Amino acid sequence: xxxxxxxxxxxxxxxxxxxxxxxxxxxxxxxxxxxxxxxxxxxxxxxxxxxxxxxxxxxxxxxxxxxxxxxxxxxxxxxxxxxxxxxxxxxxxxxxxxxxxxxxxxxxxxxxxxxxxxxxxxxxxxxxxxxxxxxxxxxxxxxxxxxxxxxxxxxxxxxxxxxxxxxxxxxxxxxxxxxxxxxxxxxxxxxxxxxxxxxxxxxxxxxxxxxxxxxxxxxxxxxxxxxxxxxxxxxxxxxxxxxxxxxxxxxxxxxxxxxxxxxxxxxxxxxxxxxxxxxxxxxxxxxxxxxxxxxxxxxxxxxxxxxxxxxxxxxxxxxxxxxxxxxxxxxxxxxxxxxxxxxxxxxxxxxxxxxxxxxxxxxxxxxxxxxxxxxxxxxxxxxxxxxxxxxxxxxxxxxxxxxxxxxxxxxxxxxxxxxxxxxxxxxxxxxxxxxxxxxxxxxxxxxxxxxxxxxxxxxxxxxxxxxxxxxxxxxxxxxxxxxxxxxxxxxxxxxxxxxxxxxxxxxxxxxxxxxxxxxxxxxxxxxxxxxxxxxxxxxxxxxxxxxxxxxxxxxxxxxxxxxxxxxxxxxxxxxxxxxxxxxxxxxxxxxxxxxxxxxxxxxxxx
Amino acid sequence: xxxxxxxxxxxxxxxxxxxxxxxxxxxxxxxxxxxxxxxxxxxxxxxxxxxxxxxxxxxxxxxxxxxxxxxxxxxxxxxxxxxxxxxxxxxxxxxxxxxxxxxxxxxxxxxxxxxxxxxxxxxxxxxxxxxxxxxxxxxxxxxxxxxxxxxxxxxxxxxxxxxxxxxxxxxxxxxxxxxxxxxxxxxxxxxxxxxxxxxxxxxxxxxxxxxxxxxxxxxxxxxxxxxxxxxxxxxxxxxxxxxxxxxxxxxxxxxxxxxxxxxxxxxxxxxxxxxxxxxxxxxxxxxxxxxxxxxxxxxxxxxxxxxxxxxxxxxxxxxxx
Numbered sequence: 001x002x003x004x005x006x007x008x009x010x011x012x013x014x015x016x017x018x019x020x021x022x023x024x025x026x027x028x029x030x031x032x033x034x035x036x037x038x039x040x041x042x043x044x045x046x047x048x049x050x051x052x053x054x055x056x057x058x059x060x061x062x063x064x065x066x067x068x069x070x071x072x073x074x075x076x077x078x079x080x081x082x083x084x085x086x087x088x089x090x091x092x093x094x095x096x097x098x099x100x101x102x103x104x105x106x107x108x109x110x111x112x113x114x115x116x117x118x119x120x121x122x123x124x125x126x127x128x129x130x131x132x133x134x135x136x137x138x139x140x141x142x143x144x145x146x147x148x149x150x151x152x153x154x155x156x157x158x159x160x161x162x163x164x165x166x167x168x169x170x171x172x173x174x175x176x177x178x179x180x181x182x183x184x185x186x187x188x189x190x191x192x193x194x195x196x197x198x199x200x201x202x203x204x205x206x207x208x209x210x211x212x213x214x215x216x217x218x219x220x221x222x223x224x225x226x227x228x229x230x231x232x233x234x235x236x237x238x239x240x241x242x243x244x245x246x247x248x249x250x251x252x253x254x255x256x257x258x259x260x261x262x263x264x265x266x267x268x269x270x271x272x273x274x275x276x277x278x279x280x281x282x283x284x285x286x287x288x289x290x291x292x293x294x295x296x297x298x299x300x301x302x303x304x305x306x307x308x309x310x311x312x313x314x315x316x317x318x319x320x321x322x323x324x325x326x327x328x329x330x331x332x333x334x335x336x337x338x339x340x341x342x343x344x345x346x347x348x349x350x351x352x353x354x355x356x357x358x359x360x361x362x363x364x365x366x367x368x369x370x371x372x373x374x375x376x377x378x379x380x381x382x383x384x385x386x387x388x389x390x391x392x393x394x395x396x397x398x399x400x401x402x403x404x405x406x407x408x409x410x411x412x413x414x415x416x417x418x419x420x421x422x423x424x425x426x427x428x429x430x431x432x433x434x435x436x437x438x439x440x441x442x443x444x445x446x447x448x449x450x451x452x453x454x455x456x457x458x459x460x461x462x463x464x465x466x467x468x469x470x471x472x473x474x475x476x477x478x479x480x481x482x483x484x485x486x487x488x489x490x491x492x493x494x495x496x497x498x499x500x501x502x503x504x505x506x507x508x509x510x511x512x513x514x515x516x517x518x519x520x521x522x523x524x525x526x527x528x529x530x531x532x533x534x535x536x537x538x539x540x541x542x543x544x545x546x547x548x549x550x551x552x553x554x555x556x557x558x559x560x561x562x563x564x565x566x567x568x569x570x571x572x573x574x575x576x577x578x579x580x581x582x583x584x585x586x587x588x589x590x591x592x593x594x595x596x597x598x599x600x601x602x603x604x605x606x
Numbered sequence: 607x608x609x610x611x612x613x614x615x616x617x618x619x620x621x622x623x624x625x626x627x628x629x630x631x632x633x634x635x636x637x638x639x640x641x642x643x644x645x646x647x648x649x650x651x652x653x654x655x656x657x658x659x660x661x662x663x664x665x666x667x668x669x670x671x672x673x674x675x676x677x678x679x680x681x682x683x684x685x686x687x688x689x690x691x692x693x694x695x696x697x698x699x700x701x702x703x704x705x706x707x708x709x710x711x712x713x714x715x716x717x718x719x720x721x722x723x724x725x726x727x728x729x730x731x732x733x734x735x736x737x738x739x740x741x742x743x744x745x746x747x748x749x750x751x752x753x754x755x756x757x758x759x760x761x762x763x764x765x766x767x768x769x770x771x772x773x774x775x776x777x778x779x780x781x782x783x784x785x786x787x788x789x790x791x792x793x794x795x796x797x798x799x800x801x802x803x804x805x806x807x808x809x810x811x812x813x814x815x816x817x818x819x820x821x822x823x824x825x826x827x828x829x830x831x832x833x834x835x836x837x838x839x840x841x842x843x844x845x846x847x848x849x850x851x852x853x854x855x856x857x858x859x860x861x862x863x864x865x866x867x868x869x870x871x872x873x874x875x876x877x878x879x880x881x882x883x884x885x886x887x888x889x890x891x892x893x894x895x896x897x898x899x900x901x902x903x904x905x906x907x908x909x910x911x912x913x914x915x916x917x918x919x920x921x922x923x924x925x926x927x
């Protein structure tokens with residue numbers, strides 16, 4: 001009897017399990033979506049892989065539902081009608097190597113990917129990313145950014161304007177900011193992988209920017225207001241000079257609070273600060289020399305004298321001109337870019353970080369191994385409660401997505417969106433080129449979306465891209481995530497009210513001039529010099545002189561702040577390293593001899 | 607006539623059975639053969655080939671080094687191992703000693719306690735099965751939270767000064783990691799050891815009891831000789847393990863273990879590990895160096911392992927059951 005019962009249960013389970021394995025595939029599933037839209041079970045499915053990090057994927061579900069509704073009566077495949085969007089949210093399986101394997105083996109691969117990685121020429125060369133140029137450059141939007149009145153032309157595999165409808169005037173490319181429009185376009189030369197003078201792939205677009213999030217210090221505006229700390233001369237009453245900035249930190253310490261927290265384990269958010277600092281100090285063009293290695297730079301008299309002291313023959317170099325006032329002007333190229341280590345912004349940045357990494361300013365819990373980025377976010381939000389002797393934390397170094405990521409913790413402190421946080425723009429740096437610039441940085445450069453080159457639904461994928469970059473879809477993205485993408489779109493007052501105060505703050509910083517903050521969007525990932533991209537000596541994703549690992553040794557790729565808090569003189573942690581050692585370390589590493597050796601080794605492999 | 611037919615039928619049956627046996631053998635071995643071909647032969651060939659390549663970041667593929675630089679990865683390995691990274695080898699030796707000379711003997715004794723159902727065997731079973739069942743990632747998280755939230759929280763409630771950051775504090779981090787290494791290493795191969803001990807004949811044990819053997823003597827004189835082949839296999843890497851021993855560094859620190867604790871095995875692993883926080887870093891650039899390092903370590907290790915085996919064969923009591 002017992003055996004029979006087991007057999008019956010097993011037999012009954014087989015169809016259940018078999019059926020459940022098809023859930024999500026769309027085939028035969030006639031369920032309804034969360035908005036009551038009824039599927040027929042005969043739709044074409046479009047699998048969209050999305051990195052399930054700080055942004056989540058509720059925006060994708062919302063836009064997807066609209067897409068399904070709008071194209072319910074269009075056939076994209078023979079014998080099928082309509083489309084079903086199947087989001088595939090994940091984190092671990094969207095590591096670069098795993099995505100590549102999935103596409104290569106065509107196992108669990110998605111049609112479109114929204115990832116947290118840079119894809120670049122490698123994905124084109126290996127045949128992972130499809131050519132999406134037509135979707136990017138075809139005019140499909142009206143002036144207001146919405147899709148024009150168009151219909152699907154199955155033969156051409158694209159949208160065409162309906163008879164008598166207003167002609168579209170804009171494309172996705174038109175909506176992109178200049179740096180991305182240029183940076184994401186791959187020219188014939190860039191796609192000439194075998195160096196035979198002709199491109200191996202069609203020049204055009206193979207990926208699009210996805211996230212473009214800001215990173216920097218985020219301060220608790222409510223706390224600052226309550227404590228009367230917004231009495232300086234800068235934006236929103238914040239400190240406007242470095243002296244005032246450190247004065248503020250001292251006042252926070254005096255109030256028995258912790259000035260700032262962050263996760264020491266996550267060093268890759270901090271380049272946002274370094275980039276912003278260098279760009280604010282040097283100016284955009286001079287900052288970008290650090291990865292283009294192509295342009296002119298004039299060193300000030302003090303720096304020029306130091307260069308002469310270190311390299312007595314430097315004035316004989318062809319690329320260097322000695323000006324009447326004793327300054328040097330250098331034509332920077334791949335072979336002499338080591339001289340950029342002498343840019344004064346590098347030592348100024350190190351001095352700022354050395355001062356910032358004072359144990360009295362940062363949260364001592366950063367030394368805990370369990371203090372990862374979510375722990376830092378939790379502690380920042382919950383420190384308001386003051387439980388377990390926890391001191392209040394005034395600021396945190398994080399990215400634009402942090403509030404959405406730690407959303408649940410706000411339930412304990414009054415609810416999500418009830419507290420006000422804002423980005424803290426860099427104060428004026430003594431000696432900076434343009435006195436009026438106050439900046440934060442777009443950190444998540446090179447966070448891409450692309451279409452799987454092996455998809456059998458390329459036309460549908462391109463249609464999705466156009467749909468998902470319409471005005472209303474971009475607005476939905478921002479209202480769901482609180483993050484603003486770097487495309488041309490805007491939210492009206494009513495829509496802005498649905499954002500948290502922090503979401504509104506970042507929106508205004510990125511899309512308007514209201515805040516007086518400049519956003520520096522580095523093109524280091526999307527448009528670099530070959531030597532820069534290929535070798536650690538060249539830069540390898542960091543500006544010359546900003547990566548502690550290479551200049552000062554160590555076995556992990558530290559960013560300077562990480563390295564400095566570990567050498568801040570805290571008992572039991574690494575010994576204190578003074579600023580002179582650090583600054584000298586930059587030019588001791590970036591020597592002419594070291595550079596030539598690295599460059600020659602690299603060149604011999606080309 | 608009947609006999610002839612019978613013989614013919616028997617012969618056919620025999621042949622059929624032989625064929626079936628052959629098919630069974632081939633089917634049984636095929637999976638392992640394919641597995642071996644892919645994960646041993648192919649993986650090793652690929653690794654050897656990679657030792658002579660560098661990674662082209664633009665093309666995203668490994669390219670064979672030019673002739674005059676063909677041994678660059680090997681040169682880098684010897685420079686590393688003879689240079690400042692010699693402390694990595696010392697740390698490797700330290701963790702290897704913990705696992706081989708401290709944990710291994712104790713793990714046998716614990717298996718013996720459980721096998722003999724001595725007082726407290728239930729606690730040992732629960733305590734030591736946990737790390738075996740849960741896996742290092744869960745155990746390490748548990749350990750970190752017990753230390754950094756539990757012990758630290760209690761300390762802060764009742765003590766004046768605050769609890770030190772024992773995982774990063776140079777004064778305590780080696781001890782903290784060692785405690786975890788011992789806790790995680792004690793179970794050893796508990797299931798295998800228990801399995802081999804349970805096969806020791808009862809007659810022999812009863813004979814020993816009649817002869818008045820104490821438990822300790824039973825362990826040393828009966829159990830250990832009886833399970834010696836298993837012990838021998840576990841000890842083959844006794845003199846080479848320090849090259850690749852990682853300790854529990856990755857489980858506790860992921861890719862940011864303190865320099866003073868890092869081992870060469872950990873260093874090489876981190877070189878090829880693509881973490882989430884380094885999503886954009888392409889560690890394929892290090893595959894050439896790591897392959898060359900592994901090849902060198904393999905070449906150095908083979909004679910040492912054979913020597914170890916020879917040594918153990920010499921002291922093998924040769925007990926059979």
